Amino acid sequence: xxxxxxxxxxxxxxALVLACALVAAALAALWLAVAPPTPDLAxxxxxxxxxxxxxxxxxxxxxxxxxxxxGYSLLFPELAAWLGARVVGVLVAxxxxxxxxxxLSEWDPRRARGPALWFAVGTAGELMIGRITFALGTAIGLxxxxxxxxxxxALAVALAALCAAASPVAGLFLALAGIALAxxxxxxxxxxxxxxxxxxxxxxxxxxxxxxxxxEPFGTTAAALVVAIAVGIVATADERHRALRYGALLYAAGxxxxxxxxxAMGSNATRLAAIFAGPALLAAARPRLRGPAIALLAxxxxxxxxxxxxxxxxxxxxDPSVHAAYYxxxxxxxxxxxxxxxxxxxxxxxxxxxxxxxxxxxxLARGWEGQLDVKYDxxxxxxxxxxxxxxAWLDQLGVRWVAVPxxxxxxxxxxxxxxxxSGLAYLxxxxxxxxxxxxxxxxxxxxxxxxxxxxxxxxxxxxxxAYRPGTIRLKIRFTPYWAITRGNACIERTSDSFTEVAxxxxxxxxxxxxxxxxxxxxxxxxxxxx
Numbered sequence: 268x269x270x271x272x273x274x275x276x277x278x279x280x281x282a283l284v285l286a287c288a289l290v291a292a293a294l295a296a297l298w299l300a301v302a303p304p305t306p307d308l309a310x311x312x313x314x315x316x317x318x319x320x321x322x323x324x325x326x327x328x329x330x331x332x333x334x335x336x337x338g339y340s341l342l343f344p345e346l347a348a349w350l351g352a353r354v355v356g357v358l359v360a361x362x363x364x365x366x367x368x369x370x371l372s373e374w375d376p377r378r379a380r381g382p383a384l385w386f387a388v389g390t391a392g393e394l395m396i397g398r399i400t401f402a403l404g405t406a407i408g409l410x411x412x413x414x415x416x417x418x419x420x421a422l423a424v425a426l427a428a429l430c431a432a433a434s435p436v437a438g439l440f441l442a443l444a445g446i447a448l449a450x451x452x453x454x455x456x457x458x459x460x461x462x463x464x465x466x467x468x469x470x471x472x473x474x475x476x477x478x479x480x481x482x483e484p485f486g487t488t489a490a491a492l493v494v495a496i497a498v499g500i501v502a503t504a505d506e507r508h509r510a511l512r513y514g515a516l517l518y519a520a521g522x523x524x525x526x527x528x529x530x531a532m533g534s535n536a537t538r539l540a541a542i543f544a545g546p547a548l549l550a551a552a553r554p555r556l557r558g559p560a561i562a563l564l565a566x567x568x569x570x571x572x573x574x575x576x577x578x579x580x581x582x583x584x585x586d587p588s589v590h591a592a593y594y595x596x597x598x599x600x601x602x603x604x605x606x607x608x609x610x611x612x613x614x615x616x617x618x619x620x621x622x623x624x625x626x627x628x629x630x631l632a633r634g635w636e637g638q639l640d641v642k643y644d645x646x647x648x649x650x651x652x653x654x655x656x657x658x659a660w661l662d663q664l665g666v667r668w669v670a671v672p673x674x675x676x677x678x679x680x681x682x683x684x685x686x687x688x689s690g691l692a693y694l695x696x697x698x699x700x701x702x703x704x705x706x707x708x709x710x711x712x713x714x715x716x717x718x719x720x721x722x723x724x725x726x727x728x729x730x731x732x733a734y735r736p737g738t739i740r741l742k743i744r745f746t747p748y749w750a751i752t753r754g755n756a757c758i759e760r761t762s763d764s765f766t767e768v769a770x771x772x773x774x775x776x777x778x779x780x781x782x783x784x785x786x787x788x789x790x791x792x793x794x795x796x797x
Contacts, residue, residue, distance in 0.1 A: 287365055289361070291388075294391035304620065314352075328727070330633070339400065339636070340432070368387070405440075424462055430466060431465070479639055541572050588616050600705050669687065673703070713742075749780065759790075
């Protein structure tokens with residue numbers, strides 16, 4: 268290639284990168300202005316609020332009786348606490364679009380424009396859904412691939428680790444790309460495998476250090492569509508795009524595994540197809556498929572990618588429960604009637620913003636993380652719910668209050684609402700006004716039993732009073748990072764994964780989250796004495 272041709276190619280690549288960044292930035296700014304309150308965004312906002320109010324933490328008590336938060340993302344909550352969840356999305360979208368355009372410009376500059384612009388537009392779809400954590404991981408993952416393409420192996424490996432730390436799902440997709448590149452010999456195999464290994468290792472370490480478990484549901488139709496798309500990419504891709512074809516085959520196999528096995532990945536596997544399948548088709552389709560033929564294939568993929576954002580935005584449109592004011596009647600009631608720490612149960616709304624506005628002040632029996640809800644609250648994921656099973660679940664978590672809203676409910680909230688409406692002897696109606704029916708569980712179980720009582724329950728700590736030396740059993744889930752910060756006691760895990768405090772003397776005991784490397788995976792008691 269002559270110097271003038273090389274210069275022209277470089278200028279064209281720079282122009283495309285800039286154009287894609289500007290398109291993504293404009294759409295991100297529009298999204299920020301409209302600010303659709305989608306369900307997934309609620310989960311991002313809650314984590315940002317948590318870290319903003321309580322600092323960096325491995326655990327929080329406001330959802331599910333307590334759960335680890337860093338397995339979801341090591342990077343996003345702190346970054347979002349600093350900048351705001353939506354601002355993070357606005358920043359990462361144009362970066363991802365620019366990196367993807369850069370990647371394509373060097374991979375196949377002749378056909379980069381269409382797929383690069385498609386991806387730039389598609390970044391707005393992820394923002395509309397509210398998957399900002401995944402968008403952050405995607406941007407870092409694309410940076411890792413650009414570094415690998417530019418033969419900066421050490422930087423690529425470091426960025427791969429950061430990608431997984433930002434979003435474990437994005438980390439697995441990046442690992443898949445690294446393996447595909449190594450198999451295809453499109454790049455030096457050792458750096459590509461190292462990139463994949465870095466992402467996988469970080470994912471594994473996060474899963475071990477901050478375990479949550481649970482399985483993400485994955486419907487048959489959704490899985491079949493993804494496999495069909497992956498097979499379609501293999502069938503239509505030009506033979507010289509071996510890395511893409513290997514990647515599509517690996518993706519199809521991984522999707523089948525996510526469907527067949529109960530894993531945290533589940534339907535999250537669809538994300539890769541939604542954002543990359545269309546651009547991949549345009550970039551790599553065989554010459555004979557160009558023109559009208561490729562349009563027939565591209566249109567269904569565009570509809571597939573666009574349906575998710577439209578569906579999720581629709582869930583929050585005209586729904587009063589996406590606004591803080593909707594929850595004021597419940598908050599006002601609890602402020603005057605809740606005289607001891609206790610949990611609140613709200614049947615899942617379709618928009619899920621109760622997991623933000625109520626969880627800021629009151630510990631909820633459920634929360635907004637699908638895998639954990641399947642793990643801990645499986646009784647709600649069936650067509651019928653018995654009164655006895657519901658009572659046992661309320662008692663297990665120390666639920667005193669049940670607040671039923673009048674808005675559209677999530678499918679897993681409907682059996683619960685029907686059961687409550689049928690009349691339950693153990694639920695006493697205490698207030699019915701302003702969109703809410705608030706019930707009190709008669710003879711509700713306290714959050715602490717045995718040799719003491721619970722005085723306060725905060726998102727990252729709790730305080731108890733020991734009446735005498737002895738055992739205090741708590742309806743708070745166990746983490747090995749619980750530490751006695753005041754008082755003379757030991758804290759340990761019960762057989763059902765809740766928390767137990769062995770007080771050595773009467774008095775107040777304060778327990779808080781204190782991460783320590785030596786406590787990763789620990790089941791032994793942790794003691795303190797002051």
